[in-house]
Amino acid sequence: MSALSIREVRxxxxxxPILKGINLEIEDGExxxxxxxxxxxxxxxxxMIAGLDTIDSGEVxxxxxxxxxxxxxxxxIAMVFQSYALYPNMSVRENVSFGLxxxxxxxxxxxxxxxxxxxxxxxEHLLDRKPSQLSGGQRQxxxxxxAIARDxxxxxxxEPLSNLDAKLRVEMRTEIKLxxxxxxxxxxxxxxxxxxxxxxxxxxxxxxxxxxxxxxxPQEIYDNPVNLFVAGFMGSPSMNFIRAKVxxxxxxxxxxxxxxxxxxxxxxxxxxAALRSRVGQEVIFGVRPEQITHRPDGAGADQxxxxxxxVELVEPTGPDTLLLVPINGQEVTCRxxxxxxxxxxxxxxxxxxxxxxxxxxxxxxxxxx
Amino acid sequence: MADASNPATGTxxxxxLIYAALALTCLYYLLPLYVxxxxxxxxxxxxxxxxxxxxxxxxxxxxxIKAWSSACTGVNCGGMRGYFMNSVMFTIPAVxxxxxxxxxxxxxxxxxxxxxxxxxxxxxxxxxxxxxxxxLLPMARTLGVLGIANSVLGLVFVHTVYGLAFTTLFFRNYxxxxxxxxxxxxxxxxxxxxxxxxxxxxxxxxxxxVVSVIWQFTQVWNDFLxxxxxxxxxxQPITVALNNLVxxxxxxxxxxxxxxxxxxAALPTLFVYVVAGKHFVRGLTAGAVKG
Ligand SMILES: Nc1ncnc2c1ncn2[C@@H]1O[C@H](COP(=O)(O)OP(=O)(O)OP(=O)(O)O)[C@@H](O)[C@H]1O
Ligand SMILES: [Mg+2]
Numbered sequence: 001m002s003a004l005s006i007r008e009v010r011x012x013x014x015x016x017p018i019l020k021g022i023n024l025e026i027e028d029g030e031x032x033x034x035x036x037x038x039x040x041x042x043x044x045x046x047x048m049i050a051g052l053d054t055i056d057s058g059e060v061x062x063x064x065x066x067x068x069x070x071x072x073x074x075x076x077i078a079m080v081f082q083s084y085a086l087y088p089n090m091s092v093r094e095n096v097s098f099g100l101x102x103x104x105x106x107x108x109x110x111x112x113x114x115x116x117x118x119x120x121x122x123x124e125h126l127l128d129r130k131p132s133q134l135s136g137g138q139r140q141x142x143x144x145x146x147a148i149a150r151d152x153x154x155x156x157x158x159e160p161l162s163n164l165d166a167k168l169r170v171e172m173r174t175e176i177k178l179x180x181x182x183x184x185x186x187x188x189x190x191x192x193x194x195x196x197x198x199x200x201x202x203x204x205x206x207x208x209x210x211x212x213x214x215x216x217x218p219q220e221i222y223d224n225p226v227n228l229f230v231a232g233f234m235g236s237p238s239m240n241f242i243r244a245k246v247x248x249x250x251x252x253x254x255x256x257x258x259x260x261x262x263x264x265x266x267x268x269x270x271x272x273a274a275l276r277s278r279v280g281q282e283v284i285f286g287v288r289p290e291q292i293t294h295r296p297d298g299a300g301a302d303q304x305x306x307x308x309x310x311v312e313l314v315e316p317t318g319p320d321t322l323l324l325v326p327i328n329g330q331e332v333t334c335r336x337x338x339x340x341x342x343x344x345x346x347x348x349x350x351x352x353x354x355x356x357x358x359x360x361x362x363x364x365x366x367x368x369x
Numbered sequence: 370m371a372d373a374s375n376p377a378t379g380t381x382x383x384x385x386l387i388y389a390a391l392a393l394t395c396l397y398y399l400l401p402l403y404v405x406x407x408x409x410x411x412x413x414x415x416x417x418x419x420x421x422x423x424x425x426x427x428x429x430x431x432x433x434i435k436a437w438s439s440a441c442t443g444v445n446c447g448g449m450r451g452y453f454m455n456s457v458m459f460t461i462p463a464v465x466x467x468x469x470x471x472x473x474x475x476x477x478x479x480x481x482x483x484x485x486x487x488x489x490x491x492x493x494x495x496x497x498x499x500x501x502x503x504x505l506l507p508m509a510r511t512l513g514v515l516g517i518a519n520s521v522l523g524l525v526f527v528h529t530v531y532g533l534a535f536t537t538l539f540f541r542n543y544x545x546x547x548x549x550x551x552x553x554x555x556x557x558x559x560x561x562x563x564x565x566x567x568x569x570x571x572x573x574x575x576x577x578x579v580v581s582v583i584w585q586f587t588q589v590w591n592d593f594l595x596x597x598x599x600x601x602x603x604x605q606p607i608t609v610a611l612n613n614l615v616x617x618x619x620x621x622x623x624x625x626x627x628x629x630x631x632x633x634a635a636l637p638t639l640f641v642y643v644v645a646g647k648h649f650v651r652g653l654t655a656g657a658v659k660g
Contacts, residue, residue: 052553073559085550089572098568099558146558 003028003186009058018044020210029184033197036207042190051075063153078147079156084139086131092142093127096149117145137168157189194234206230228365240332242285246278257327274368284360289333291353294340303355314344409628432625442613452610459521463528464585471536479544480552496534501594519601528589536581543577579648587638607634
């Protein structure tokens with residue numbers, strides 16, 4: 001029995017399709033992240049799961065029960081909002097116990113639950129304050145407490161951390177992950193921060209314009225993006241996309257890479273079938289910055305390919321240094337250990353690890369396999 | 370040093386000018402009230418012989434007593450007392466009802482929006498611009514059909530209906546600043562329509578309730594036209610009675626009694642302003658409720 005299953009869910013607003021047939025299914029205890037650029041329909045999908053908005057067609061089931069026609073209160077869910085949506089006129093204690101009170105939980109039990117939740121989230125000292133007397137992080141905590149108190153089958157989070165400053169965001173991220181580990185509840189978490197998605201989730205659904213582009217584990221999405229959009233969305237700094245012409249190279253194929261004055265043929269392996277019909281045409285060669293680096297010692301040789309490239313710009317980030325090199329008239333980002341970095345204007349031997357390189361059709365932007 | 374002191378003198382001079390202007394304005398508005406008060410405390414002889422703005426030589430409260438309990442309005446010589454009570458009797462229910470219904474309207478129009486919300490709101494806004502005179506005949510007919518013509522109940526009805534456009538506008542514009550995530554959260558917590566209104570929305574509405582109450586109280590209490598048209602004889606409001614008192618043509622004009630009666634008629638609105646005026650300004654400028 002899956003904890004949440006979404007089948008062919010569609011939604012339109014005034015004739016404009018917002019969700020165009022969403023299919024997702026997660027198991028009990030899984031952490032699902034919905035990511036995608038602003039306006040792609042993440043919040044809309046979450047509202048449909050919560051029952052705050054009706055779906056045009058399709059089916060949503062929670063814990064094996066179709067909930068299409070159930071109101072939010074009957075869906076056994078709790079939700080944490082971006083603005084926290086704490087009741088301003090109630091104290092923290094009342095905020096947390098409001099839902100319990102409405103569900104006619106006896107007073108004594110209510111108090112016990114509030115106490116337990118406050119302990120879990122280390123906010124016992126805040127219980128008698130009003131939301132206006134709390135900091136952003138504390139409000140966030142209370143909003144989570146309100147959700148936890150009800151002990152629902154499914155948690156929904158809509159960008160819960162986006163109003164916090166960078167440092168607090170990282171702290172709360174860790175806290176949410178620990179909380180999930182401890183309680184083992186199923187979570188659907190909306191974010192447009194791909195790092196949040198990578199670090200928190202068991203599975204990620206990358207959305208664009210009302211469609212799920214890819215639904216897989218974080219590593220799978222990172223290593224094997226199905227198209228250019230997913231490849232570009234996940235990862236920071238973003239994957240390099242180099243437009244290059246396909247040429248034959250012995251029995252196989254290669255991609256023509258030009259830098260100032262020098263021309264190289266980069267072997268492209270494992271996708272012969274796709275390249276055969278594209279000889280003489282351009283494809284997009286996708287390679288992540290960390291896959292272009294200084295020559296590692298004694299690594300397997302046949303997947304590595306070294307080019308001597310002119311470095312145009314050097315950006316130290318601390319643990320790594322990013323180098324910008326021009327290839328086919330584009331800036332390509334490489335990530336090297338600071339000790340191997342050189343000054344701008346110099347040439348450097350850079351090794352391409354092609355085992356994780358991906359290739360896309362130049363027109364459809366779909367992955368070539 | 371000279372540089373530092375110049376801006377300071379500039380501010381001081383500006384301040385003096387501002388306060389002078391404020392004082393003048395105050396004087397301009399308070400002078401009539403002052404004249405009313407002193408006149409109401411003088412005997413008729415003193416009014417005839419003395420200066421308009423001079424304080425009373427022989428302080429007398431007789432005009433007030435007469436205005437309250439024995440002045441003649443037309444043929445009736447029971448003073449303002451009965452009419453004052455009439456006004457109280459329809460003003461308080463009308464203010465409460467129109468405020469409550471306005472709050473409910475605003476709540477529905479912002480938090481439970483439907484396709485018709487905006488059309489309905491536009492229609493209600495028209496209500497703010499309809500002059501009193503336009504509604505007189507249809508209203509008279511409606512009151513007749515309902516069987517509450519010429520009664521205090523009828524006035525309650527008229528003022529509630531007429532005030533709804535304004536109170537709805539107040540509450541709607543206030544509620545639009547409340548994030549709808551608040552209502553969503555309450556829905557997920559399991560609260561229904563009325564519970565959300567009572568437990569979440571109304572407690573946030575104090576500033577705008579004050580605005581609505583002051584506005585409606587002033588409108589309803591000071592209304593003359595509806596009062597003169599939709600009531601008669603014993604059920605007339607104080608504004609109409611005051612007019613009758615002043616226009617009663619028998620005998621000499623008792624300016625002191627008239628002034629006392631006018632102050633009595635104005636006292637409740639003054640009282641409301643003094644008590645709640647601070648909140649009025651605050652409510653008018655109140656913005657979003659941050660959670
Ligand atoms: N009530 C509505 N009427 C019309 N269009 C709407 C309505 N609500 C949302 N939309 C549209 O639906 C699309 C998806 O909105 P949604 O809020 O789900 O985006 P999102 O992915 O959550 O974006 P963000 O990351 O900015 O929160 C947007 O293009 C938005 O303009
Ligand atoms: Mg959103």
